[in-house]
Amino acid sequence: MTSRLWDKGGAADAAMLRYTSRDDWRLDQRLLAYDLVATRAHVRGLRRIGVLTDDELFVMDGALDELVEKNGAGQLVLTEADEDGHTAIEAALVAKLGDVGKKVHTGRSRNDQVLVALRLYERDALSDLARLTTDAARALLSLARREERTPMPGYTHLQRAVPSSVGLWAASFAENLLDAVDLVRATAAIVDRSPLGAAAGYGVNLALDREGVARELGFSGVAWNPLGSQTSRGILEAQVLSAAxxxxxxxxxxxxxxxxxxxxxxxxxxxxxxxxxxSSIMPQKRNPDVVELMRAACAVVQGALVEVQTMVALPSGYHRDLQLTKAPLLRGLDEALTTMRLVPRLVDGLDFDRERMLSAITPECFATDRAVELAASGVPFREAYRRVAAELETLERGDAAGSLAARVSPGAPGDLRLRELEARLAALT
Structure with a gap:
């Protein structure tokens, strides 16, 4: 069995160990690559302040190279006995390097070790989410451009309201997704600060090269306050899930x-x-299972978000409760990324029935247009509103294409401002 990093001798209850470790070792398999990268940056930082010699860094780097290669090949497999990825990395270094390997944990705690691994993972996941969300927005803008003036009914309260267009409908999702990309990127900017060197939340009596380590890991800066870094765990994960x-x-x-x-x-x-x-029983059925699961995916992320939010009602300092934020974070981001990856292909394959949509634009849908026309001719709008309401039964079906073309308020069907949205999309890529 791998020696636990906190083991000081004495027997530990086996049921207690299983209860505290839970499935953390399985989850850490996902984070192991990031933990190894951060460990390498940490030991190089230790060399810069004289804690390691050149020879010790050389052999440590070589041993980490081997672990990275094994992990990439799927051969560095964690087990329940490892407790977590941090323990497995140190145990492997000690097994290969002896006393030199025992120096790897100098100046750090499992607390800042998991913090930096999580931030590195979150940075990559948010980058992927921003890219996939941008791809989805692009697909919807392309649809809006192709079907810019294709008439379809517009609804409020699920009741037919006014003539609308597929272009307006598709562009609404595109613009909302562009907003979402902005939120994802803003969250990524908060994540992009290195917590490594915070140790257990109170720093250490070594002049750690925190800035150099942050640069090596590609962070834009350092999360300076060690207690602030520690207490960001859970809150930051909630922000990440909120963006998703x-x-x-x-x-x-x-x-x-x-x-x-x-x-x-x-x-x-x-x-x-x-x-x-x-359907397994009805031969005629083709079911929209994909869009139904996409509809449910948001609930999965929301459930993960609420789970994390309720976990972080804690005083300052580290608390083991925070271990339980890892699973919902990974689960929520997996759901978001898997779902968003399918959206562009779904959108590209949509086939609209133009005649069916046009026939659904019934005479009452033109009531608002008629009221606005009367107002433009000088009739006070409220009077025009009442006059049209009284004549609904005799209102004739108008020209849907003409209605769309006439609706020229910026962003409306007659002036969708797709160029502005396309420019905003281009600026994101």
Whole structure:
């Protein structure tokens, strides 16, 4: 069994160990590559302040190279006996290097070791999420451009309201996703500060080269206050999950609309066949399972977010409660990334039934246009509103294309401002 880093002798209750370790060792398998990268930066920092000699750094670097290679090949597998990834790394270095390996933990704690591994992981995950969300926004803007003036009913309260367009509908999701990218990137900027060197939250009596280590790890700066670094755990994870939730909240609305629009009752759009499944008993069925699971994905992220938020009602300093924020973080980000990765392909394959959408734009949908026309001719709007309301039964069906073209308030169907949104998208890439 791997010696635990906190072991000072004496027997520990086996059930207690299982309870405290839980599945942390399995979760740390996901973070092991980041832990190894941070360990390398840490030992190089120790050499710069004279804690390690050149020879010790050389052999330590070589041993870490071997561990990185083994991990990349899937051969560095953690077990329950390791307790966590930090213990496994130190144990491997000690097994290979003896006393030199025992120096690796000088000036650091498992607390800042997990903090830096998490921030490195979160930085990569947020970068992926920003890219995938941008891809989804791009697909929706392309759809908006292709179907810029394709008429479809606009709804409020799920009741037909006014003539709208597929362009307006698609661009609404695109702009919301661009907002989500801004939030993801803002969160990434907060994550992008190195906590390594905070130790257990109170620093150490060594002049650690925290800035040099941060630069080597690619961080833009250092999270200076060690207690602040420690108490950021959980709060930062909640911010990361909140950014992911913001992106998936847009996808949830898209999925909801597609769930409705693909029903026989609406019949506005057909999903790509590759994105549907069949029934095990009803031969005729093609089910929109993908969009239904996309709709549910936001709830998975929200559940992870709430789980983390309720965990961090703690006083200052480290508390073992924080270990339990790791699983929801990984689970929530996995769900967000997996879902967002599918969105562009789904959007690219949508097939709209133009005749069905046009026929759903019934005469009452033109009531607002008529009221505005009367107001433009000099009738006070409230009087025009009442006059049109009294004449609804005799209101004739208007020209949907003309209605869209006439609606020229900036951003409306007649002036979608797609160039502005495309410029904003281009600035993100």
């Amino acid at each position: 939730w913001g992106a998936l909240a847009v996808v949830r609305r898209l999925a909801w609309d597609l769930s409705l629009f693909t029903t026989s009752e609406f019949g506005f759009v057909r999903l790509p066949e590759a994105f549907t499944t069949g």
